Amino acid sequence: MRTTWKFLLPLAVTGLLALLPAPEGLPAHAWLYFALFAGVVVGLILEPLPGAVIGLIGVALAALLAPWVLFSPAQLATPGFRAPQEALKWGLAGFSNNTVWLIFSAFMFALGYEKTGLGRRIALLLVKAMGRRTLTLGYAVMLADLALAPFTPSNTARSGGTVYPVIRNLPLLYDSKPNDASARRIGSYLMWVAISSTCVTSTLFLTALAPNLLAAALIEKTAQVHISWGQWFIAAAPMGILLLALLPLLAYWLYPPEIKRNDQVPLWAAKELAALGPLTRDEKLLLALVIGALALWIFGAAWADPALVGILVIVLMLLLKVITWNDALGNKAAWNTFAWFATLVALADGLTRVGFVAWFGQWVAGHLGGFHAGTAMVVLVTVFYLAHYLFASSTAHTTALLPVMLAAGMGIPGIDLPVFALLLGTSLGLMGIITPYGTGPSPVYYGSGYLPSADYWRLGTIFGALFLLVLLGIGVPWIMMVA
Incomplete structure (x- = not known):
């Protein structure tokens, strides 16, 4: 009973989002796909089942429901278009990545x-x-x-x-x-x-x-x-x-x-x-x-x-x-990660395939339109970094937020996309320091008996702030020079 909610919450999130009308400018099937994707992310965070199993479930459901979540009416009406075969090809693409x-x-x-x-x-x-x-x-x-x-x-x-x-x-x-x-x-x-x-x-x-x-x-x-x-x-x-x-x-x-x-x-x-x-x-x-x-x-x-x-x-x-x-x-660990990441690559690719990434980029660009491109990039990287407080898995963080942050950057005129992408990528390891659950070995050291909770949170805040300052103060100008 104590873990039942972990199974129900991803389903509830998917169902609730699916019932809401699609935002203006986003096709209905793209919104339904995002609802499914959001449920998968919640499942990866809560882990009622191993991450690889959740990823496989997500890919299987998206492929099964492809006529409603993966393909637009225009695609379905194209002569010779076979939705089941195309959906399976999409679902298995991650395993050849x-x-x-x-x-x-x-x-x-x-x-x-x-x-x-x-x-x-x-x-x-x-x-x-x-x-x-x-x-x-x-x-x-x-x-x-x-x-x-x-x-x-x-x-x-x-x-x-x-x-x-x-x-x-x-x-x-x-x-x-x-x-x-x-x-x-x-x-x-x-x-x-x-x-x-x-x-x-x-x-x-x-x-x-x-x-x-x-x-x-x-x-x-x-x-x-x-x-x-x-x-x-x-x-x-x-x-x-x-x-x-x-x-x-x-x-x-x-x-x-x-x-x-x-x-x-x-x-x-x-x-x-x-x-x-x-x-x-x-x-x-x-x-x-x-x-x-x-x-x-x-x-x-x-x-x-x-x-x-x-x-x-x-x-x-x-x-x-x-x-x-x-x-x-x-x-x-190797086989589990292989299956896990192959499904996550396919699911994240689905966001681009259905047009959600492009729509989200335009939406963010409309709200950050008054910002200088460099300032907007720093703001987005900082938000991405600090959002790790909400995640106990760097993989879940990457899957959930990286595609939408990239979409946000792609929608901002003048932003240097290779620089922005490298800043987001190279922040993933650094952000693991901020919490006792921030990265894989964190619980090992937290549970060693040598790092009391108060000390861990205090040092995590200090070193996390230092890492972020170095990322922005040194990483931004350096990557702009070499990217």
């Missing part, structure tokens, strides 16, 4: 990190080298996340599944215990550095956060702006590198640890590394493969599509037995 396959490939890379132990080894090497002082230990935590970020699109797997299991061992070496007054000795500092760092690395690389890749696909579908791996990195680099360089120090000032030095941490890391032994064959092979993939993503786009590069690396990982096919089949 290049970006969806790139997301899937990156999840398989993360599986390789986990199975070979390379991710844990990288984290331990940094702790051994930099763990003597608390401040440098903070930088080691940040660098561990940074080293894994380009190949791990799940920041939950990267930070919550790889970095956190390593650093949770460290506070106890300082007698810093969770849910205790001793938490502030060092544990609180390390946990905050870890979660804030992963939010920045999630922005720095296109492949460091799954919703980044979804955003790139939606941007291309909605605004016809293609964003490559290299373009994303160049756009995000100045603000991302600056924030990563400052984060451990800012946390050291704003949330200071009581202990500044401990010689035991490097010794513990050295023992753990000794237990691991030298680099294994599989670790060496994986390292070579991911470096090769990164090089091709940056420099080889003219010769090979990034998704194809990812698929080729998966093939090589399987042939070289770095992972097995059973490992791949057992990677539920």
Whole structure:
């Protein structure tokens, strides 16, 4: 009974909107499609069922009701037009989307990190080298996340599944215990550095956060702006590198640890590394493969599509037995995300197909007509960023708001659409810091016992405001120069 409302509310939202008359200038079928889309978004937020299931339900319903929600009367009256076949083609289009396959490939890379132990080894090497002082230990935590970020699109797997299991061992070496007054000795500092760092690395690389890749696909579908791996990195680099360089120090000032030095941490890391032994064959092979993939993503786009590069690396990982096919089949996160994002790409594309995006852009343009294009862009990016308080999923946020924000920008005369698209995309990782539920690993750190609720909200507000200022103050002029 306590969860029944989560099933009923998406249906109620869809039904209520469908009963309302279509706004002026919007075709009736486009309004009905938006009603269905809104119900899917509410379902993604509440999650009465897994996100992939909700996406499949949305696509299936839209395809089934295609004569009323997907196609206009003029399309239906076109000789030879076959609505069922066209609806099915639309519904399955997301599964052939290049970006969806790139997301899937990156999840398989993360599986390789986990199975070979390379991710844990990288984290331990940094702790051994930099763990003597608390401040440098903070930088080691940040660098561990940074080293894994380009190949791990799940920041939950990267930070919550790889970095956190390593650093949770460290506070106890300082007698810093969770849910205790001793938490502030060092544990609180390390946990905050870890979660804030992963939010920045999630922005720095296109492949460091799954919703980044979804955003790139939606941007291309909605605004016809293609964003490559290299373009994303160049756009995000100045603000991302600056924030990563400052984060451990800012946390050291704003949330200071009581202990500044401990010689035991490097010794513990050295023992753990000794237990691991030298680099294994599989670790060496994986390292070579991911470096090769990164090089091709940056420099080889003219010769090979990034998704194809990812698929080729998966093939090589399987042939070289770095992972097995059973490992791949057992990677539920990869298959779940593949199905989820494929349906979301199709559903968001439907907004453009039925004309809702174009209508919404014109509607917003009419209300922001008195604003300078640059001012309107900053306002829209700020609204998009702060709206994350309403979402517990970056994927749901991206699906719900990115297409309509793009439509709003497209309707404003003079706005630089590639710049606007990059600003929206590179904000997705940063906004995860503002709440204890803002991004995948947030609940892991929030539940660690080292970050009390009041501290988390206070620091989230401070760092969230800082991230937004950097995005607008550095990101806007820089991206305008390079986009």
